[in-house]
Amino acid sequence: MTALQTKGRGLPESPPAHQGQEQSAYVLSAIGIAKTYTHGVWPRRRYSKVLRGADLALRRGEVVGLVGENGSGKSTLMKILVGSVDRDAGTVEMSGSLGYCPQMPILYERLTCDEHFQLFGKAYGMGDAKIDSARDDIYEVLGFGDWRESRVEELSGGTRAKLNLGLALLPDPDLLLLDEPYAGFDWDTYQRFWQLTEDRRDAGRSLLIISHFITDAERFDRIYDLVGGRTVPR
Ligand SMILES: Nc1ncnc2c1ncn2[C@@H]1O[C@H](COP(=O)(O)OP(=O)(O)OP(=O)(O)O)[C@@H](O)[C@H]1O
Numbered sequence: 259m260t261a262l263q264t265k266g267r268g269l270p271e272s273p274p275a276h277q278g279q280e281q282s283a284y285v286l287s288a289i290g291i292a293k294t295y296t297h298g299v300w301p302r303r304r305y306s307k308v309l310r311g312a313d314l315a316l317r318r319g320e321v322v323g324l325v326g327e328n329g330s331g332k333s334t335l336m337k338i339l340v341g342s343v344d345r346d347a348g349t350v351e352m353s354g355s356l357g358y359c360p361q362m363p364i365l366y367e368r369l370t371c372d373e374h375f376q377l378f379g380k381a382y383g384m385g386d387a388k389i390d391s392a393r394d395d396i397y398e399v400l401g402f403g404d405w406r407e408s409r410v411e412e413l414s415g416g417t418r419a420k421l422n423l424g425l426a427l428l429p430d431p432d433l434l435l436l437d438e439p440y441a442g443f444d445w446d447t448y449q450r451f452w453q454l455t456e457d458r459r460d461a462g463r464s465l466l467i468i469s470h471f472i473t474d475a476e477r478f479d480r481i482y483d484l485v486g487g488r489t490v491p492r
């Protein structure tokens with residue numbers, strides 16, 4: 259396991275949710291994550307303390323939910339795990355490859371779905387044959403192959419969400435971090451999403467899934483509630 263960054267300024271404010279276990283027993287382990295955002299400039303500067311020592315861990319082959327109300331800090335915590343937002347305190351350790359599906363799709367309006375897979379596949383260091391077969395599997399599983407040659411600007415919100423998820427799935431990562439992946443899905447796609455999740459779990463892959471509500475709690479191995487800046491295991 260590689261320590262991504264270790265900024266740990268001081269001890270976590272609460273005992274880690276996975277206290278008593280070696281941090282290296284997990285594919286992902288975050289301990290004591292703290293984050294305060296600063297708004298405005300002096301003398302009108304304001305601070306919002308979003309995370310106050312959040313702990314989170316995933317084992318191989320686990321599907322874990324992260325739930326909390328709007329603005330509770332779920333996306334902030336996931337961005338810290340991915341490394342796109344700096345944390346003020348805490349440690350993050352991760353092993354294996356990582357896929358991330360952001361809450362707001364980051365797509366290029368003028369490129370087609372096929373062109374996105376090609377672009378991202380190259381960035382992941384995949385060969386053409388591997389990109390083609392992984393891309394076709396994703397079209398099949400999520401059911402949007404009819405849109406393969408359409409530009410993003412022509413896609414519905416739900417199809418954009420499928421492409422956003424598909425790009426995270428493309429390199430078949432060991433660990434998938436998904437920020438509200440099914441918010442825009444219709445019922446059929448929602449069912450396909452859970453089939454895909456179960457298949458990944460069976461293959462020993464791990465998934466962390468953010469949702470602001472969970473209707474199918476039994477689909478998760480474990481759930482954390484994010485409350486008051488801390489994660490509370492259910
Ligand atoms: N870049 C930023 N600068 C300042 N404040 C921010 C920034 N990003 C998020 N925040 C604030 O941090 C808090 C947590 O935001 P975050 O997006 O992490 O919440 P969330 O739990 O993902 O919410 P939602 O369910 O609406 O997606 C909110 O009050 C938000 O306004």
Ligand SMILES: [Mg+2]
Nearest residue numbers: 332333334361
């Ligand atoms: Mg969010």
